[in-house]
Amino acid sequence: MAENEIRDIFVIGLRNAHAMENQALSIMKPQLKRIENYPEVAEKLDRHIRETDGQIVRLEEILDGLNEDKSTLKDLALSFTGSMAALGHTVAGDEILKNAFANYAFENFEAAAYKSLLVIAEAGGHGAAVTGLQANLAEELAMAEWINDNLVALTTKFLSLREAGETAKV
Template sequence: MADNEIRDAFIVGLRNAHAMENQALSIMKPQLSRIENYPEIAAKLEQHIRETEGQIIRLEDVLEGLDEDHSTLKDMALSFTGAMTAMGHTLAGDEILKNSFANFAFENFEIAAYKSLLTVADAGGFTAGKTALQSNLEEEEAMANWLNVNLAAVTQKFLLLREGGATAKI
């Protein structure tokens, strides 16, 4: 593959990752605003929202270092999609579980995206962006791991609250 084609693939991937992280914010922020009975999840979401905001800045820095910018249209489109996903879960009686499943899936999607971007960075010799991408990957892996480890406890707490007559509000 020609160097300019690798560069183009890298730029598209970075723009997609930027939009993906904005989508993540549009999913997590509405979830956080609704949480009442799961303070451990609220705390983790708050932490990951801050991490995600940092990831967006890292991606913008990498793009700027390549004299490129992010795609506002992609950012808006994926943010809208994320907000609609989060809103759809509010109708479910098991909203916290649906959110947990969706968050776990999305974190793994982000992990795959960053692993792919790191491969493209290697192929194109874009060493300046690798540290930022590796940091983003590690934060996504940590969040996915936390969700994985805590899914059973969230489900058990949901069942206990449901048994006690708790409402659908998470």
């Protein structure tokens, strides 16, 4: 495959990742605003929102280094769909659980995107991008692992709150 073709694929992937991270913010921020009975989830979500802001900066730096811009249209479209997805769970009696399931899936989706981008970066000779992409990947994997490690405790707390007659509100 020609080097310019790999570059084009890489740029598209970076733009997609940028939009994906904006979508993640549009999912996480509304969740954070609604959390009342799960301070450990709120703390981790708040921290990951800040990490996501940093991931966006890293992606923009990589795109800048390639003299490319982000895709504003993709950013807007995925942010909108993320907001709609977050809104969809608010009517559920088990919103906290549905959010955890969706977040776990999304974190793994993001990790897969970064693994793929790392392969493309190496194939295209874009070594300068590797450190930033590896940092983003590590943060996504850490968040997915945290959700996985805390899902039993979260579900147990949800059941306990419901049993006590509390709303178990997110």
